[in-house]
Amino acid sequence: MGAVKTKRMPRAVREQQMLDAAVRIFGRRGYRAASMDEIAELAGVSKPLVYLYLNSKDDLFSACIRREAAALTAAVRAGARLGLPADRQLWEGLRAFFTHTARHPDGWAVLHLQARTHGEPFAAETAAMRTEIVTFVQQLIAEAARAAACAGEAEGGPGRLPEHEAAGLAEALVGAAESLAAWANTTPGVTARQAATTLMNFAWAGLGNLMEGRPWTPPAPGA
Amino acid sequence: MGAVKTKRMPRAVREQQMLDAAVRIFGRRGYRAASMDEIAELAGVSKPLVYLYLNSKDDLFSACIRREAAALTAAVRAGARLGLPADRQLWEGLRAFFTHTARHPDGWAVLHLQARTHGEPFAAETAAMRTEIVTFVQQLIAEAARAAACAGEAEGGPGRLPEHEAAGLAEALVGAAESLAAWANTTPGVTARQAATTLMNFAWAGLGNLMEGRPWTPPAPGA
Amino acid sequence: MGAVKTKRMPRAVREQQMLDAAVRIFGRRGYRAASMDEIAELAGVSKPLVYLYLNSKDDLFSACIRREAAALTAAVRAGARLGLPADRQLWEGLRAFFTHTARHPDGWAVLHLQARTHGEPFAAETAAMRTEIVTFVQQLIAEAARAAACAGEAEGGPGRLPEHEAAGLAEALVGAAESLAAWANTTPGVTARQAATTLMNFAWAGLGNLMEGRPWTPPAPGA
Amino acid sequence: MGAVKTKRMPRAVREQQMLDAAVRIFGRRGYRAASMDEIAELAGVSKPLVYLYLNSKDDLFSACIRREAAALTAAVRAGARLGLPADRQLWEGLRAFFTHTARHPDGWAVLHLQARTHGEPFAAETAAMRTEIVTFVQQLIAEAARAAACAGEAEGGPGRLPEHEAAGLAEALVGAAESLAAWANTTPGVTARQAATTLMNFAWAGLGNLMEGRPWTPPAPGA
DNA sequence: GATGAATGAGCTTTCATTCAT
DNA sequence: GATGAATGAAAGCTCATTCAT
Incomplete structure (x- = not known):
């Protein structure tokens, strides 16, 4: 269901993928019910990468x-x-x-x-x-x-x-x-x-x- | 801030107090951020009583x-x-x-x-x-x-x-x-x-x- | 190895058991290397109970x-x-x-x-x-x-x-x-x-x- | 605060810079609280280089x-x-x-x-x-x-x-x-x-x- | 030689929920 | 009727470590 798992993308592209996934999950579940695990999975990356690029759940939502x-x-x-x-x-x-x-x-x-x-x-x-x-x-x-x-x-x-x-x-x-x-x-x-x-x-x-x-x-x- | 702690009230009254508290907490925090602890405390009752009367967080919200x-x-x-x-x-x-x-x-x-x-x-x-x-x-x-x-x-x-x-x-x-x-x-x-x-x-x-x-x-x- | 798993103890007793376990683990591993999981297990209780009674790792160490x-x-x-x-x-x-x-x-x-x-x-x-x-x-x-x-x-x-x-x-x-x-x-x-x-x-x-x-x-x- | 970022130094010198940084961080934070990220940054090199030269956190500490x-x-x-x-x-x-x-x-x-x-x-x-x-x-x-x-x-x-x-x-x-x-x-x-x-x-x-x-x-x- | 990209594993903490009294 | 004692499950976040370039 998630994005095709392509390895080694430039940071800017990965960030957009993460935002795409985050918007989808946040929009459907709400802030609290959305889990970083789910967002990372939908974005096709591991959780630490999301944190590395977007800092925190709050910052990601922002x-x-x-x-x-x-x-x-x-x-x-x-x-x-x-x-x-x-x-x-x-x-x-x-x-x-x-x-x-x-x-x-x-x-x-x-x-x-x-x-x-x-x-x-x-x-x-x-x-x-x-x-x-x-x-x-x-x-x-x-x-x-x-x-x-x-x-x-x-x-x-x-x-x-x-x-x-x-x-x-x-x-x-x-x-x-x-x-x-x-x-x-x-x-x-x-x-x-x-x-x-x-x-x-x-x-x-x-x-x-x-x-x-x-x-x-x-x-x-x-x- | 919570309701005055009065013992032995009829069930219907207690239930309304719980709903009052729940509406306030749910309305201000949202479903996920609202905690049953906080609701029980604001209602002036213990948590198990909330469950006894209202079954679950979902039912309470409903x-x-x-x-x-x-x-x-x-x-x-x-x-x-x-x-x-x-x-x-x-x-x-x-x-x-x-x-x-x-x-x-x-x-x-x-x-x-x-x-x-x-x-x-x-x-x-x-x-x-x-x-x-x-x-x-x-x-x-x-x-x-x-x-x-x-x-x-x-x-x-x-x-x-x-x-x-x-x-x-x-x-x-x-x-x-x-x-x-x-x-x-x-x-x-x-x-x-x-x-x-x-x-x-x-x-x-x-x-x-x-x-x-x-x-x-x-x-x-x-x- | 941990304390005998006795259910339903008064809070004061449980707290001492937790402190006993914590002193042992902290003393041997150091603050950072000690895990709350290990302390809880040695104390014979679940982790949430440790948090309920002692608040946080810092407070427990204190x-x-x-x-x-x-x-x-x-x-x-x-x-x-x-x-x-x-x-x-x-x-x-x-x-x-x-x-x-x-x-x-x-x-x-x-x-x-x-x-x-x-x-x-x-x-x-x-x-x-x-x-x-x-x-x-x-x-x-x-x-x-x-x-x-x-x-x-x-x-x-x-x-x-x-x-x-x-x-x-x-x-x-x-x-x-x-x-x-x-x-x-x-x-x-x-x-x-x-x-x-x-x-x-x-x-x-x-x-x-x-x-x-x-x-x-x-x-x-x-x- | 870190060492001036100079490129292409002989290995022995780079290693000493890394050890300098590591001693400082380890000495102030302790082994567990010290992060390889912080050490690498203070040494002015990238993390993989630290691993290339010194193998692991344990070896670095040793x-x-x-x-x-x-x-x-x-x-x-x-x-x-x-x-x-x-x-x-x-x-x-x-x-x-x-x-x-x-x-x-x-x-x-x-x-x-x-x-x-x-x-x-x-x-x-x-x-x-x-x-x-x-x-x-x-x-x-x-x-x-x-x-x-x-x-x-x-x-x-x-x-x-x-x-x-x-x-x-x-x-x-x-x-x-x-x-x-x-x-x-x-x-x-x-x-x-x-x-x-x-x-x-x-x-x-x-x-x-x-x-x-x-x-x-x-x-x-x-x- | 040197690094940006990426992750598996683990940590602290919280919460809805349930017994036993 | 009412509660203190207790927990399974999951969430946010960090870190040592490794590829691929």
Whole structure:
């Protein structure tokens, strides 16, 4: 089941193999229930080598968190390219998010489930990443509000969206995304694109609008 | 810190004390890091008694999950009384949810964090409760859609909301609620009522409507 | 080889059994080479019980040192009864010392060899005991010097013995005793009494006097 | 802190660097607590090279013991030149001993503390060296006794010193010297010369004589 | 000659769990 | 009903030692 047992690899390669194995085990069992023995075996190396390269179980877990957090944020940022209009950025970011979490379920489990349930140094590391994303979303929301305000100025439109309010909305949107990621990954036949559409409908149009027959429509695939 | 050491209590009471202690320890440390020693000490009883009453660590954890899940669903159902209009039911249910999670943070941690990170029998138990709530929310959404459909029939309004769509929306709404619960519990000055308002705005009106200056307004407190 | 496996003993008894075993193993192997497995087996208990009662390897080693140091100092003090003349006190103290170390070779090894080679907290504990004994000997020497000074006053005898000088002499005497203890325990046919006589001759009369035919004579056995 | 990393040195030099490092680490940590990693690092070479040159940890430790024992006995023998009268030989030998141990504390620690606390093959190696020194001292004592016997023959002086007695006295003297070495190395302001004087007073004149005002006086420095 | 890569074996420590009273 | 006494099993970590280059 483990990696093919190839002898004598350069350190950098072995380290990645170890991290791959660790993410898988940590993601499925949790920090405490994961055993270094199992991780080493899955990585196809002996336990002392894991310690030689990664120092300790704590450090190994930390390294997993950092690697997966970096990969996820990179994926989202690559999706939500600057310069697009706010709703389009949000849409692309969500698609990237659902795609990435679907492809790396163990990494996502490490970040979303395991790191938060373990003690402080680790919870803080994921929290930092999450805060980064929430802030990003909050800015998108604020930007969209500003745009709407300009457009509606002539006809006495809305004022600015207070910052505190935007923070709560961003929290809600990110939480909904996290929840839909799990839903999409466990419900057969739900793609990343569909999950993103559902969430955009929910967030951009709102339930009320949906029911009145004005759902939000995703942009054409190749646009 | 532990319960006062009182001798000779009826079994039911002792069991509740043990569950109280267990929920607290499990909620804060996680399943694996929680030790039966610590739980027994906090409950003010000897370890063999814990085993006599609750069989094993697994059974004890299960009992915690069941008790806390029952308490949470009871609180939500009591809030969202049948007979109210759908949006009102949702509003009351959310308020009850935020209030309950704020008052029982350890129980909520057991359900939302710890049970899911531990292996299958336990994740399934919380998942069942969560599904129950998601289904309830889905029904509310569908009902509201039906109502909107009737009202709008004259003017060529929307058709029915497809079930699959409603499921995703419910998932998103519950996820947003879970996220806001953590946010409200860690952000000073955010009450259950405010969290519920934020979410209702997000869900019912949608970001788009918000930006056009038509936020959703909660009903008057005593209504 | 280990203690007879008797089940269910009161804690105090078990603790002594564990200390007995630990002194033996630590004395023969040294701190690092001694394994908790071996100690537990020799004590006739399981390893977790050793940890339950004695906490850690360090604490166990400490407990050994304290117990053996107390036993040795008690034995010496019981021998060198106050009120006797200084040379007599020294003689009795030495006899007690050689007797005790011969009867408890492992305990003596823990104090004299093992505790000193291990890190600071432990070396300090034995050092304290040794200092106590050196100081005691130093006082005896000083007292004897005072007595000699009084007796020799008429004929222009010696002045007082400077304290610094007395300290070095006491160090030398104690070192000689430690060395002779090992010698007596490994040389067949050398008793504690003979070791004490040799040292008294060395110390009290000096090599020069010995060679001039005036050896120091031990008091009659029953005196 | 380690040796400067110079490439391509002749084998003999590299070996001495390794032994230097090993003596330092073994002397301070003890055999078991010393790690081959630390020794190799301090010696400025890679671990496999240590094994190539010195075979195993046991062999390395043995080599340390042999080198340090040889150095110490050489120093003592160089001090106590043959041809001098016995008391003068003893005095010079002691001075050399105290000087050498003060200059090579780690080497002395290996011989006096660490080798004896580790298992049999090593204890025997130091014991051999020690026996050599004890025998040498014993011969000095016997020689002095013979001289005294000749001088005192006219006046009905002492008979010969029995061999068994001389062995005990030599043991005592060496033990006293070992003890004073530690004392001199830890007590500020005590030189090798002073330690030797104290011991000569103790051994040659005896406490009794000292107290009667006839201390032994060291020969003039340059004599 | 010299080293980066790798491991088998063993250590201390902890924990869920069970008797015997 | 309640507990002090006791343990099997496993986990994290380290170390002396060896290949393959």
